[in-house]
Amino acid sequence: MTKPLDIVVLGLSLSSSWGNGHATTYRALLRGLARLGHRVTFLERDVPWYANSRDLPDPDFCALHLYADLDALAAHAPAIRDADAVIVGSYVPDGPAVIDRVVETARGVVAFYDIDTPVTLAQLARGETQSLEARQIPLFDVYLSFTGGPTLARLERDLGARAARALYCSVEADAYAPTGEAPVxxxxxxxxxxxxxxxxxxxxxxxxxxxxxxxxxxxxxxxxxxxxxxxxxxxxxxxxxxxxxxxxxxxxxxxxxxxxxxxxxxxxxxxxxxxxxxxxxxxxxxxxxxxxxxxxxxxxxxxxxxxxxxxxxxxxxxxxxxxxxxxxxxxxxxxxxHTGVARARELVAALEEAQAARAAMTRKKVAGL
Incomplete structure (x- = not known):
């Protein structure tokens, strides 16, 4: 890592773990990033089903901001524009519209983090666009996938991903450990x-x-x-x-x-x-x-x-x-x-790889190649 990164993440939820596995995934990963010295801002749509069950309303490892709708997301345009990397997660409400805004605004690396890759691909095959549209896949500098193996090659070969990299879930080692309680x-x-x-x-x-x-x-x-x-x-x-x-x-x-x-x-x-x-x-x-x-x-x-x-x-x-x-x-x-810190290192490596690819493409354009 050459320097700490400023990272903006737009995800389904960080504040509430009710009815979703995304929150715990983001918590482990973002805590890992914080421990490595990176600065993270998490943008979450304010929806009633999570508002009524927030078990982490004020995280100490990142800045959490709730936004009411797409219009309210505009208030965070400066952070998106100036970030070293912006990551949009799967199942973000109005995902395709959010992605278009991010791609138009961001100057740094833009990534998609698919926490539901097989489900997303099945939806795309049926013509559904809950998380993103097929046309948007080539827009990302890197497609981060909860699924590894042959699916990564499929994303690149068949769907036009510039770079598909596995980024599995992880666990917070400090928070998850045996308690010593008797079996029930x-x-x-x-x-x-x-x-x-x-x-x-x-x-x-x-x-x-x-x-x-x-x-x-x-x-x-x-x-x-x-x-x-x-x-x-x-x-x-x-x-x-x-x-x-x-x-x-x-x-x-x-x-x-x-x-x-x-x-x-x-x-x-x-x-x-x-x-x-x-x-x-x-x-x-x-x-x-x-x-x-x-x-x-x-x-x-x-x-x-x-x-x-x-x-x-x-x-x-x-x-x-x-x-x-x-x-x-x-x-x-x-x-x-499979700890949050281990996964954060993998994420940073993928983002820095994407930064390098961007820089190489810019040099080619300047050289007229």
Missing amino acids: WDLGYLGTYSPDRQPTLERLLIEPARRLPKKRFVVAGPQYPDDIAWPPNVDRIPHLPPADHPSFYSRQLWTLNVTRADMIAAGFSPSVRLFEAGACGAAIVGDFWEGLDDLLPDGEAMIVAHATDDVVRLLTQTPDARREAIAADARARTLAR
Whole structure:
């Protein structure tokens, strides 16, 4: 790094973790940037569903500004214009319009941070433009993707991205650690309701709970329909703020990770919950997707389960020493490679690479090449 960067981020939410995984992703990354000496301004649309559930209204690691609508965003044009880098995230309200304004205003590097890459690509294939329009992809100096692997080549080859780089989620190492509390649940799950994840949750937690009535289970997260038939040994927590996540993970013998269908299809798409659980020393069981073994190898740092019987055997036949070894391995791998500081270094490297590419292009234009 040659000098500290001034970075502006326009994201879905930093102030509220209610019903989204974006906030915890941004918090870990931006804290990492602050620790490396960079200055960050986060611009967030002020919407009622987050206004009623803000668990980080005044972060100490960046400047947070709320704006009411597109017209109000104009007040932040000077910061966008003068920043070394401006990053627009996926699912920002009025995303395409916000991107056009940023591209017109910014003088520095402009990046898109897709925290939902497989979902975004599926939407674009259907002609939907919730996060961005296909025409906008070549406008970014760098496309930062929650999904790595072959998807990066697809972004460049098929969609015209100038440079596609993986920027996975991460975890705040200081905030996520084992608490030492006694176990309460044999298996738990933390995640907002999603129709495409629900069949896996049914198969790998709800049905095992039915078969093992003497064991305790828990599901935490909002938006679950009222008609779900929860077994009596499954506790429900409607919302769990990030500050309570370490305690939640620490009180489970095993924690379940469930991946969205689009992300399984794309592979190389770890969820923030995976690294949170790992950092807290939880023993993880979850579904399989390509690239998983590069992060938390099956049988070493987690256990892959395909069917209800796999989970039942895991909960009834796994020795404590084996479970504890898996949990320890996941924690070691997470702290070595997937903290907010580690991810911030990767982000800075991608931004500096984009700066260098811009400078080289300018030199070519000046030279008339």
